[in-house]
Amino acid sequence: MTFDYDLFVIGGGSGGVRAARIAAGEHGARVGLAEESRMGGTCVIRGCVPKKLMIFASQATQMAEEMRGYGWSAAESGHFDWHLFREKLDEELNRLERAYGANAEKAGVEIFHQRARLVDHHTVELADGTRKTAKHILIAVGGRPSKIGIPGEELGLISDDLFLLDELPRRALLIGGGFIACEFATILNGLGVGTVQAYRGDAVLRGFDREAREMATLQLQSIGVDLRLGVSPTRLERDAGRIVAHFDDGNADHFDAVFFATGRDPYTSDLGLENTGVRLRDNGAIEVDEWSQSSVPSIFAVGDVTDRVNLTPVAIREGHAFADTVFGAKARKVSHEPVASAVYLRPCELGTIGLTEEQARKRGPVDVYSAVFRPMRSMFAGSDARTMMKLLVDPESDKVLGCHIFGPEAGEMIQLVGIPITMGCTKADFDATMAVHPTAAEELVTMRHPARRYPADDN
Template structure:
């Protein structure tokens, strides 16, 4: 047998890579992890964790207004310090970065803070020119924001840079209509900016339940967000401290910040995968089989770089399955059915299972139950903002195949509901469950 430096060499210390490294080391493998940025990856450093903290911070804008109706003496104008929120978020990111680092090292893994590229089926080259060998290589490098090609695109930022702004801009144009665009639209709006959401098509949040998308659009417009549909960039011109954005089908927009949220691209460029015969798909993602193995026998890939489902919990599950299969003697595959997801918009959206349209196409006969209501807190706060819960069932078996929510705390509620959908429970079993009153979640067992 050849003598390798490591049993496993992981490129990328994000959620998937870190889990794979830790578990493989626990199984007795000699492991190294190369990371060119910071340990923790997109989710911890520049994604879901800091973004969710910004969502919490932004939500106080509404909470403080609502507090008056609940008897609190809150001034009409509350001072807000963006640097305080930003720096406290960075402090928490630093804490989790240290925790991720400790997780790998405490398991016996070695961390190499350099870029690593593949230079053969079992060989890697570090940024300083050093070469390493490994019996198995795992690609877990994630993805990066896509930037539209147009004159002046260099003037825009992505979600990566949004966390590092010196101040909250007064006028923001966000390109895109997916979850990142809608989440940052809500953040900037609550912090006082006028937000324009610009999209190439007529719809937002493609893939989510249509009724929820329509409800979010309605509420967002009621709050003052501006939408420009069927709009493509023509140019971005800088003039002083502001930018003029020209686009198809609409008048130019003058803003203080342009942010791109137009999808994410796997980080495979320049990684040297061709040197080992690793094939990529037309999006640049690593092609893998059900066991996360690429077209090169010794190279595997997990997480966003495979472009299957770009969610942190999926990357973690894939990393665990890879390590258990290859190093633990416990063959494991990830089940991608009924994966819950959420949009931390204002208000948030959460769903699991099939949309009504997908269910009708796949099952033919479906039954749909819904509840359109104003949450109790919104009633007392005089906030005219309604929640919508929707349940999609197989018309033949009564099995619940999809649950879709928009309203306060929807992501918290969907996690428990996802267990029921995954377990194949029926509408009758939901109905047999006693409601917990007064809660919003009780609507799930009272749907008509």
């Protein structure tokens, strides 16, 4: 059978574009790609990039306060101009979108700016009715924000909407306790929005290291976020141009905007998967094997739509490995352990890789090297901000099982720590590394004695 393409990619985000570029540009494959929204996907257009820029913007008040602690009596953050920021943000996102498209086309990828659905194992249909055939199809459509199914939830916004607001709300409610909710609460608070965050748990960032979770919870409260733990909204309703949120503790409150940050679902609805026999997991994610191949041999999937490790660098690595394996005769799998990640709060971020302390204890014996301290920079300025450095070590092999950093620029630090941990380093390797002084990170190589030890039967 003759096909229009060797590969057709559905989704123009980071994973799909990387797969398309490598398949076409490095391995000479004929590649088509369909994207229904904007090239760059969630990370570039409505996720990592705009979020990080907004985190930077939200730091002005904190920086001004810190500078006053260093003797700058006139240090003021001034007035934040949302319209000026939005204009610059839109320009940057447009630039990145153009770059994504141009680089893909330069590699030889034919781009269709419309939705595509699967017709069968080798055919996709575009929104205009055109059908294209391909020997291989890659699904890289990512995920979409989910809501929680309460009456009136149509009055609420999702995380994507934050980057499109014409005006900042005076008072906003963030629903959720994951990294998106915490980062958005940090942003809105820093930009001068009265921010309430409601989360049903007893500490934010479920799934992360418990000690780090508690520090993040305290920090959100200390910077001025009205963090309401142990409560969930039961319904939303309109009242004179504002939104009333009713909570399961019997209270109600008025807001100018309500944001749902309660997780993301794989974007598999209305893709035509029922025409192919591709198996889905219970949450709608495409079931794939270690080669990113679905239950249909010609159909593959990478990125958040598979719900493995939902991070942009992982999607990129999966897309690259897929292209090398299928078109480059260089079979490559992607290891999903360990994977470093960061939560961008302020003033302290959370960087993490490997097992949490709780996971390590369930695994078996573990030595916990942990230091919590006030870093020199913030302490001198009069801040009570605390930094944590933690290493989890297997006492038998001396292998470092995990690292957790809560502090300024923790994201930058965990990227570097991720290299030796991915290589399988030991605590002795950390001990043998000379410290850089004075830095906060030197604690990682100067902790000589465990703060606590857990034996094998302590579960």
